[in-house]
Amino acid sequence: MPDDAGDPIAQPARLGASAGHSPDYFDRLYRRLVGEGGEPHDARRVVLEAYLDGKPSATQRHKPTRADRDRCFWSSAFLGQCGSGDWSTEPGILALTRYLSQSEVLVDGLVAYLARSTPKALVVAMRRARLVRSPGSPQVDALRAARKLDPLVDEACRIHDVLVGAHREREVELARWQGPLENLSAFELLLLASLYAYERLVPHKMTGQPAVAEGGGRVDTHWDAINDLLIWKLKTTPRATLRLADEAMGRSLKRYLSPLLFPAPGQSLELLTQLDAFARLVAAQIELNEFLSRSVDAYCFDDSVRFVLVDDYQPHLEEIDTAASTKWFRDGKKLERLPGYWLHRAFYEFAAPDLAFVRIGRPENESENTLAYIRALATRFRLREVYGVGDLVTNATGESANMFQALLYLELTARFFMLDFIVPFVEGAEQSGDWVVSLRRLALGGLLNGEQNRFPLTWSSRSAKIDRTTGWTVTSEQPTGSARMAAAILDFWTYDMLSEADRLQRDEPGLAPRLIERPYLKFGPQLVQLPWVAGYQDNDMAAINNLRRLAARRGEAAAETRRIDGHLAKLLHRRGFSVVLNWMAAGRPA
Template sequence: KLFEHKESPLWLALRAALAGDEWQVFFGVCDRLLDQLKPFDELITSAEKQLEHLTLLELFSYLSILAYQAFTGEGSDDPSGQLWEVYSRIILRRLRVCPEEDFRLSESRLGQSLKRHLSPIIFPESASPDLAACRENLEWLAVLIAATQERIDYEGSIDWFCFDPECRYQLKQGESVIYNQSVAGTERWQRTGRKSDLLWHYWMNRAVQAFIDSGMAEQIIGLPENHELNQLAYIKAVRSQLQLQQIYGLGDRISLSDGSQVQLHHVLLASELTSVFFQKEFIQPFQDHFRESGVLAQALCRLAMDGVISGENRFPMTWSEEQEKIRRITGWTVCEEHPKGSADSAKAILTFWTSDLKALSQQLKQQPRTPAPRLYEKPFYKIGRYSFQFPWVGAKQNNLTAAINNLRRVNARRADMQAETQRVELALAESLRQRGFAVEVGYRPLATAEDDAGEVDLICHQGGVVLLLEVKSGYIRSTTHEVWLHRTNTLRKAAWQVRRKQVAVLSALMTDQELRARLGYHGQQPEADLRAWIVDTSIEFDGQSVDGFRVLSRETLEIILRDEKHLLRPLDQLDEDDPCTLFPDGFTADRLVEVAESGELWRDIC
């Protein structure tokens, strides 16, 4: 977004060189959009100035109090949406200026900080002399949250202007400077959301069946009174594991940067059980107390007192030292190999989900463009020797998205990435072979004087139909900017690669007799037989065309190949008497192409 950098030499040069009326309208719109940000920025700067005396821990204390507003019925209960983005923005901005002292957290400093900044709000009857200052801090933080939210809202308009091809602009008195030419872009975004919801049902249905097949359905998981919640958490962990392994190429174990390894299932199960714990022990009791009192602070006070009575921490945020955290997680790592759980596995799980805020602060200061974890992607926050958690994050986060983005967005340079990408290709190849395709993985056409097309991910043949597949694996995107970047960078590059590979493969299908034999291909007009697709782990561009090549979601292809459209329904709506097959006359490659390219999978349901 060049125009946001008003002093950029390139931007200034463009403004000087382009003097036509249409360009002046464009520059005027850019100026108007940026002018709208100024009031928010001034308010944010003012509020941050009022709060700069707080340590990072103290900021967390106030933030945790206000975050519970989302569970009162008075705010937006949208934990995966904008509020978390607001909180992340506030925390990351603070980390960029945090002094080293904020991370030297001893037991005495922790106690003093909580006594001065958290207790007076939750226990106002204690008549603390700090109460007035605490309320002022809380008010300024509320201002900061509101201003940040307004700014992020308006950034959405700028992103719309920058990245939505349906967006048009104008400079007319009394009218908005940007508007939609059509609602096509909005409808595509909404349809993507509906597809994601249906895919959630699909993987849950597969997980339930896998859970039953494993024999776990007949076992009591944890304490009898928690069995149903634990069982659901286990099924969700199975769902995530299925998706991560089949679609994203994860193995049974995750390798961490310190050289340790941990079972993927244990990582996912710990996350799901954490959500169950926070929902049951924090959010639900808080909501009960709030319904009785109608006052946020009183409900938090009663929740904290529940903890005092039971000997547990029920403050708006939780904290403990590493060994205590490991002790609690160890029980979630029980398996045949470790019938009492494994402390080493628990430590690895904690490492996987932990954001070391001191290291992150240094990174933000030295390499500000490096991806920083969102609140839910690494929901354990290390300050000094303490590990903090926000129950209002842990209870509501999407644990699958958290795991994928932890692995693929935040840690995109992991050593295992190449192996995972290969497993994505091999898993797809196996799915196609099970449907009778001959599949060539990693074929490398001969280089010519004109071009070297490089390695072809998959070439598949059945019944005279040849598929050339370029496989792309990434993370789950949540903003229009991220989606636009994915299309502009990853998918357009993929289309460029496919175009080159298509030329090379068409030639090889006529001249490479060994390839023809391995594929069982006997055709003489490969240009008529070949379909070239980009297969992408993302769902946003499923069924669309990028530079002339069709993009198919890997999940869409998975469901079509397995003929499981019926599993896109909620579990309680499955009808065994209505299999809803995509191949009523039996599977053929021609029918596969027809279903994939027509979008029939989603017809009548999305």
């Protein structure tokens, strides 16, 4: 044990080989680094970073999980080499964060030792581990047992308990309003969400704001809440309800849409009751989300503020680093301006002689098609130069899609819903002064005009959608468009409800798409779209999140990373730097 270690850490019982790796993997790595002449404190840092980097690596015979690696590291004799100075470093705190976030292995005496020797590092790791979301963790019990060893740890435990209590109150309130709607299917929930959106999230005047914005709220927080409620439904709904057959869809529409759009004498007030319950449910979800983001996440990750307890039970935020807060807001302003930069680049690109006089689509749609084309260009610039994305991307089915055509497809979808759904609705609401009347006129107008679906929520079969959008894939090589490319692009933007429900109900790890990332919602044979989402969503961020968040393990991802490195190297070289690509320090674990 190093001199700064204080009390020794009792080693956990050996757990045996973990996924083909001995628990002494990290101890052997440490001894090798020291044996090669490395300074012990540098070697300990390398070992900590190896754990954080996901070592031991997978082999052909064994593919260790994160839990396997946790057991391997926290059962290692290497822990006995680490002192308080090691745990106070950034890798040490991150490793402790991982430790407090897991429950596969408990190191006897570790938390107590840290509370005595380096309480500040322990408290930071405790915050970073978001233990407020895991109040029943055995790590929380260990922290409570050690709270009296240092005032910092004691205060952190008291703040934790207060936040856990406040979190629980909001979860109870959310469950209270989930009850009246627990028997709804996911499709029926989206029907209510669509009516709610047209009432509160879409403006009722051409120059006005949505009702929630006029009341001081933010539309995006409501979108996030509705997305969370959809995930709740996918976790709890029977799988059979996620394959929309015509008969089941008809029953849902008759119950949750027709009474408002096509009222008839003697209809019950059930829909109005359900809409009120849905509004209260959204409010409860927003309250929970706001608490998590403004209180829990601020406590866990924002080092520019600190929590203090007023009267021992009321948490209060105090700003302790004004410069960091100022930088945070300044960076936010920069991010807000970035889309304008890329759009500016796209306008210049479009003004080039080979594009400026090209006709895009039919004459009556040319101006809107041109705007969609320019927006797609802007996103392509950003994806190519910042994220290294090439000309082709692979969707979930393994088919390749042209990246620019996929971006243009999404922009044309957005313009379609804006011009054919949102604008007529807003104009009608402004003229009539009643959003329900405007929604009825929009729906009836669609039925009278060639039986077009102009409902608050639309649906069609996959084949019908491909037929209608093949024209959006026209190129000089494919003057009539490509149905295969339209299908590949459609699949790229599709959110499969059944597959996601299977993952959630099996409690498998993974990232759930958001409504604004994949706007085509697949319910078995039917594709459902939400005009109030598709017409307003940020297609730039939708593309980035699809490629870099949801599909980070695509086959093209490695090539994209190399392009990013190469592009950055060129920029640095132009500024006089000497750059070596793919360099790795000697002695680092492979």
